[in-house]
Amino acid sequence: MKCSLLAMLKRNHLPIVSVLGCISCLYILSQKDSFNEELEMNSRGIVSSGFRTEEHIPNAAPLVLKQNDKPVIEQAKVAIVEPVNPPVVAADPIAVQNDPVAPVQVVSGGSEVSYHDPERVAFPGYEKCAKVEFQPDHAMPLVALAVYMSSGDIILRQRLQAATGIYTGTWDSNEGNYPRAKSGVFLGSTVDYKLGRTVFAKTQIAQPEHIVTFEGGALLVIRNPRRMIAAEYIRRKKEAEPGRTFTQEELASWFQQPDWKSFFQTEVGNWRSFAIQWVTYAKRLLIVSYEYFFDQPVQETTRIIVFLNTQQDDERISCSIQAYPLDHVDNALTFDPYTDEMNKLMTTYIQEVNQTIQTRGLRPLPTWK
Incomplete structure (x- = not known):
């Protein structure tokens, strides 16, 4: 031409x-x-700026991260191994081990701090995950750690804070006055979570208008209700005599008291509603199984980091697991506190929650015994 x-x-x-x-x-x-x-x-939805979010797609359907382990792990190109001394299953009791390292004074106005956590286990190289920091204002999307009572929120926050190097926050402004916040362990609880300076914010609210404010989605932590409800009931009973150790006979006597049946009926219904609300209304969602988190710590921690779109550091992941190897004492019962009627109701509710999860194309719950 x-x-x-x-x-x-x-x-x-x-x-x-x-x-x-x-x-x-x-x-x-x-x-x-x-x-x-x-x-x-x-x-095709390919943009030069990198990660495409809902803001680029007017009237888009909520984003859903498929949770089949193999694809997610392959995407992350994980090349890490379990710690040399792998954690024991979460249900096993443990005595708190003190960190012998002297604490560093916490300055709340600073962005980075090394803090003394008496629940953290010291080992060579643990300093890798001992330092955490805040992000600049509005640098992080608002992501929720949606967790019901007695479902491991403390150790999940400790581990994920150590694994990501970013403070975790909370929706509850009162937590800024708690000992863990003042000591620096959860310093993120002292700032407004809406500022977007923390990697996520813990919440125990399940109203739809609250859920949709987390434009970055949610990590929904789900624990076997048979363990969760009994653990929460024991926790409340123990508040009357803090620090005391109770025998199995004493624990068994509590479940014979009149308030146990009404407590169960209230909490099992709340557990069901909490899970279904978050699965239904969260813009993005990752189901975090309490049991998987402790039985498969490297894989589950990596899945969460991929979902959060934060930097993956294999050494930090391994360090976080070794620094917080076990859940807190759970007062594992040697008897079944539930009647046949109670067990039947829980089975029905578990199936309803699982069906809702699978309708959204997410990984189903474990098979609980």
Whole structure:
């Protein structure tokens, strides 16, 4: 085509204006392929800025992260192994081990701090996950750690804070006055979670209008209600005599008291509603199984980091698991406190929650015994 145009110009001696016009046409034609390529990329949802969020898609359906372990792990290119001394199953009791390292004074106005946590186990190299920091205002999307009572929120926050290197926050402003916040362990509880300075914010609210404010989605922690309800009942009973150790006979006597049946009926219904509300209304969602988190710590911690879109540091992940190897004492019972009627109701509610989860295409709950 170029040769034909040049021949025509030579034969007919076209004015210089015509020559310039032809040159312009040739330039436009040369850009056609790159323009079509860019248009095709945009139509497929590929944008040069990187991660595409709902803000780029008007009236988009909520984003859902598929939770099949293998695809997620492959995407993260995980090349880490379990700690040399792997954690024991979460249900086993443990005596708190004190960190012999002297605490560093916490300065709440600073962005980074090393803190003394008496529940953290010291070991060579633990300093890798001992330092955490705040992010600048509004640097982090609002992500919820939606967790019902007695479902491991403390150790989940400790581990994930250590694994990501970013403070965790809370929706409850009163927690800023708690000992763990003042000591620096949960310093993120002292700042407004809406500022977006923490990696996520713990919440125990399940109203739809609250759930949808977390535009970054939610980590929904679900624990076997058979363990959770009994653990919460014991926790409340022990509040009357803090620090005391109770025998199995004493624990058994509590479950014979009149308030146990009414407590169960209230809490099992609340557990069901809490889970279903978050599964239904969260914009993005990752189901975090309490049991999987302790039985498969590396895989589950990595899944969470991938979902949070934070930097993956294999050494930090391993360090966080070794620093917080076990859940707190759970007062594992040697008897079944539930009647046949109670067990039947829990089975029904577990099935309802599981069906709701699978309807959204997410990983189902474990098979609980």
